[in-house]
Amino acid sequence: MGTIVQIRVSINPEKYGENRARDAINKAFEEIDRIENIYSVYKYDSEISRINRLRKNERLQITDGVFNLIDKTLDYSEKTDGAFDITVKPLVDLWAAAGKANRPPDDYELKRALGRVGYKNIALDKSARTIYFKKEGMGIDLGGAAKGYATDRAIRILEENGIDNALVNSGGDMYCLGKRSARELWRVGVQHPRDRNRLFLEIRLKDKAIDTSGDYERYFVIDGKRHSHIIDPRTGYPIGDNVVSASVIAPDSAAADMLATAMCVLGEKGFDIIKGFGDADAVLVTSGAGRLKADMSEGIRERYDISQERL
Numbered sequence: 616m617g618t619i620v621q622i623r624v625s626i627n628p629e630k631y632g633e634n635r636a637r638d639a640i641n642k643a644f645e646e647i648d649r650i651e652n653i654y655s656v657y658k659y660d661s662e663i664s665r666i667n668r669l670r671k672n673e674r675l676q677i678t679d680g681v682f683n684l685i686d687k688t689l690d691y692s693e694k695t696d697g698a699f700d701i702t703v704k705p706l707v708d709l710w711a712a713a714g715k716a717n718r719p720p721d722d723y724e725l726k727r728a729l730g731r732v733g734y735k736n737i738a739l740d741k742s743a744r745t746i747y748f749k750k751e752g753m754g755i756d757l758g759g760a761a762k763g764y765a766t767d768r769a770i771r772i773l774e775e776n777g778i779d780n781a782l783v784n785s786g787g788d789m790y791c792l793g794k795r796s797a798r799e800l801w802r803v804g805v806q807h808p809r810d811r812n813r814l815f816l817e818i819r820l821k822d823k824a825i826d827t828s829g830d831y832e833r834y835f836v837i838d839g840k841r842h843s844h845i846i847d848p849r850t851g852y853p854i855g856d857n858v859v860s861a862s863v864i865a866p867d868s869a870a871a872d873m874l875a876t877a878m879c880v881l882g883e884k885g886f887d888i889i890k891g892f893g894d895a896d897a898v899l900v901t902s903g904a905g906r907l908k909a910d911m912s913e914g915i916r917e918r919y920d921i922s923q924e925r926l
C-alpha cells in the first residue's frame with residue numbers, strides 16, 4: 616500500500632507458543648496483501664480499478680467486502696457533510712497531473728472534474744450486490760479508508776488465531792487490541808508534524824484505533840508551493856496550509872482513517888461532527904501566524920492518558 620505495516624503481538628509463551636504467534640502474524644500480513652490486491656487503484660486488475668472503468672449506469676457485481684466498505688464510506692460522507700468522499704478521484708487525478716506538469720489546473724478542468732465528484736452519484740443495489748455511477752467519468756479512491764480497513768482486517772485475523780493483545784500500524788493507521796502487558800496499555804506516539812525525530816503526542820489505548828492524516832508525508836509542489844494530497848471535494852481544491860494534521864481515535868481503524876481525513880478538510884468545524892459520533896475523539900494541529908497550535912476534543916484528557924510535547 617505504498618507504506619510500511621508493523622504488527623506486534625504480546626503473548627504468554629507458556630500458553631501460546633512463539634511459532635503459533637508467528638503463524639498468526641503471517642496470516643495477518645497475507646490478509647493485508649489480499650486487501651491491497653482488491654482495493655488498490657495502482658493495480659489494473661483490482662476490483663476497485665474494475666469499478667473505475669464503469670460507464671454511466673453500467674452495473675457491476677462486487678464482493679461483499681467491497682460492497683460493505685463502500686457502503687460505510689457513503690455513511691461517513693453523509694455524516695461529515697461531504698468532507699470525506701471517495702468519489703474525489705477525478706480531482707485527485709487532476710491535481711496529481713497538475714503536480715507532474717508543474718501547472719495548476721485551469722477553471723475549465725477544475726469545473727469538469729468537480730462535476731464528476733459527489734458521493735450521492737454512487738448507487739449500491741443491496742439485493743443484487745451491484746454498484747453503478749449516475750454520471751459519466753466518475754471514479755472512486757479508497758486511499759483515505761482502505762489502509763484503516765486493512766488494519767481492522769489484520770486485527771480480526773489475529774483474534775481469530777487466538778491473539779488477544781496486538782498492535783497493528785499501517786503507515787500511521789493503528790489499532791491497539793487488548794494490552795501490551797498485564798500492567799501496561801499499548802502506548803502509541805504521534806510524530807511531531809515538523810520534526811520526524813520527535814513525538815508530539817503519546818497516548819495509551821485499549822481496543823481503540825488512532826489514525827493521523829496530514830500534510831507532511833504526502834504532498835506535491837506546483838510553482839514551488841506545497842499542496843496537500845487531501846482535497847476538499849466541495850471546492851475541488853487541496854486543503855489550505857492552515858491545517859497541519861489531524862489524529863482521530865475511534866472504535867475501528869477504517870472509521871478513524873476516514874474521520875482524520877475529514878478533520879483535515881473541515882478544520883476546527885470538524886470538532887462538532889466528531890462530538891456527534893459520541894465515540895470518537897480528535898487532535899487537530901493548525902498553523903497560523905507562523906505558529907503551530909493543537910486543539911483537542913472536549914474531555915479527551917479525562918478519557919485517555921495523554922502526554923503532550925510542545926509543538
Ligand code: FAD
Nearest residue numbers: 616617654655657699700758759761762828844845846876
Ligand atoms: P489519508 O488522509 O488517510 O487519505 C488521503 C488520500 O485519500 C489521498 O491521497 C487521496 O487518495 C484520497 N483523498 C483525498 N481527499 C479526500 C477526501 N476529501 N475524501 C476522501 N478521500 C480523499 N501508494 C503508493 O505510492 N503506491 C502504491 O502502490 C499504493 N498502493 C495503495 C494501495 C491501497 C489499497 C491503499 C489504501 C493505498 C495505497 N497507496 C499507495 C497509498 C495511497 O496512495 C495514499 O497515499 C494513502 O492511502 C494516503 O493515506 P494517508 O493516511 O496518508 O492519508
Ligand code: MG
Nearest residue numbers: 759828872876
Ligand atoms: Mg485517513
